[in-house]
Amino acid sequence: MWQKIKSVFILPYPESERDQVETLLARRVYWNRQLLYFGVAFMQLSLLITFALRPGGLFLHARRTGYVCLYFILLVCSLSASILLARLKDHSPRSQELLQNIYAALVCLWSCGIAVLDRMGGGGITVFCYMMPALAALCVLKWNAALIIMGGSWLLLNTVLLIMPGGFDELFNNAMNSMCAVTLSVLIANQLYRAYSHALYQTLLVQRLAITDHLTGLYNRRYLDERIPEILDRPDGQGKMAVALMMDIDHFKDFNDRYGHRAGDECLKTLAEALLEVGGSREIHAVRYGGEELFMLWLDSDPSKAAQTAETLRNSIAHRQILHEGRPLSPVTVSIGLTIEPLETNLSIDSLIQHADAALYQAKTEGRNRVVLYCKSA
Numbered sequence: 001m002w003q004k005i006k007s008v009f010i011l012p013y014p015e016s017e018r019d020q021v022e023t024l025l026a027r028r029v030y031w032n033r034q035l036l037y038f039g040v041a042f043m044q045l046s047l048l049i050t051f052a053l054r055p056g057g058l059f060l061h062a063r064r065t066g067y068v069c070l071y072f073i074l075l076v077c078s079l080s081a082s083i084l085l086a087r088l089k090d091h092s093p094r095s096q097e098l099l100q101n102i103y104a105a106l107v108c109l110w111s112c113g114i115a116v117l118d119r120m121g122g123g124g125i126t127v128f129c130y131m132m133p134a135l136a137a138l139c140v141l142k143w144n145a146a147l148i149i150m151g152g153s154w155l156l157l158n159t160v161l162l163i164m165p166g167g168f169d170e171l172f173n174n175a176m177n178s179m180c181a182v183t184l185s186v187l188i189a190n191q192l193y194r195a196y197s198h199a200l201y202q203t204l205l206v207q208r209l210a211i212t213d214h215l216t217g218l219y220n221r222r223y224l225d226e227r228i229p230e231i232l233d234r235p236d237g238q239g240k241m242a243v244a245l246m247m248d249i250d251h252f253k254d255f256n257d258r259y260g261h262r263a264g265d266e267c268l269k270t271l272a273e274a275l276l277e278v279g280g281s282r283e284i285h286a287v288r289y290g291g292e293e294l295f296m297l298w299l300d301s302d303p304s305k306a307a308q309t310a311e312t313l314r315n316s317i318a319h320r321q322i323l324h325e326g327r328p329l330s331p332v333t334v335s336i337g338l339t340i341e342p343l344e345t346n347l348s349i350d351s352l353i354q355h356a357d358a359a360l361y362q363a364k365t366e367g368r369n370r371v372v373l374y375c376k377s378a
Helices: 002-009 015-053 062-087 093-120 126-139 143-163 171-210 221-226 228-232 252-259 261-279 303-318 349-365
Strands: 241-249 285-288 293-300 334-342 371-373
Touching: 015 062, 015 093, 015 126, 015 171, 062 093, 093 126, 093 143, 126 143, 126 171, 143 171, 221 228, 221 285, 228 285, 228 293, 228 349, 241 252, 241 261, 241 303, 241 349, 252 261, 261 285, 261 293, 261 303, 293 349, 303 334, 303 371, 334 349, 349 371
Parallel strands: 334 371
Antiparallel strands: 241 293, 241 334, 285 293
């Protein structure tokens, strides 16, 4: 039973996917949040205008002044949140989430203030009880953030109401009604956040399948054609070098003829693993370019070790044992063509592929199982 309850609050995607899902979520709810800020600001402005038109104006008595101050504060906070969100649009999604949590806390404090003023006038805590679910439905909060923010507001509100005249007599009703509102709101927040996250995680998986080679787990030609040109045009890439590596399995046709195509598939998977391992901590983009050709690109501020990386990869594959159905197969070797070029605005993926391929061809003609660095005179 406990595991079932716990699963309700566990995010519906692996921890390793958190950053990508939250980035997609921030983009998805950006305009929802802006609409929330503008909607609340419009509501506060309308209330201020209404009070200004009433007999006695905005500051007829202390209680009305309190309402006016709260309306004005929330109006300013909502407009400020809208401006800050616009500036954070291209920043970390966690910065946007922090802003939303702060805004939700301010709205909860506002609701507490309105509830206290309503009680001073003989009313109930209706505003607090309907604002909590509305906040949970519109703010897109994680359940733990909603619990802390709304639970803290519940504690603050009932503490203040308790010390007000007649507060002890209404303690049970106020505490139970507000607790029901907060509990319902936390559940709403959790369900909505899970629904958003699950949908975006499924979208992420579909997008990944469209650009991934199902056999090796590397990217496919679609990724090469659509995404890598964007990488080469990134503003943060200026001043770096583009390192492109084209790798081909030596005598792969003979390998397939001898062991069969299923063993050939295992060979390709093993080579893909080696490619990713040698990449290490770099942000590498590894693509299955053809049947047995693999392509890798990364950006580097110090490309002096690129040839050493390629040689390490070649050695790793030459000494790697390839297994098929539990038995070791003959070792395979690879030929590698490497090109290192300044990341300029006119650098295209086509020229990188052409140069890496030319170096690969030279490695093949020179006897295979070697690394050749491209040079224009070659």
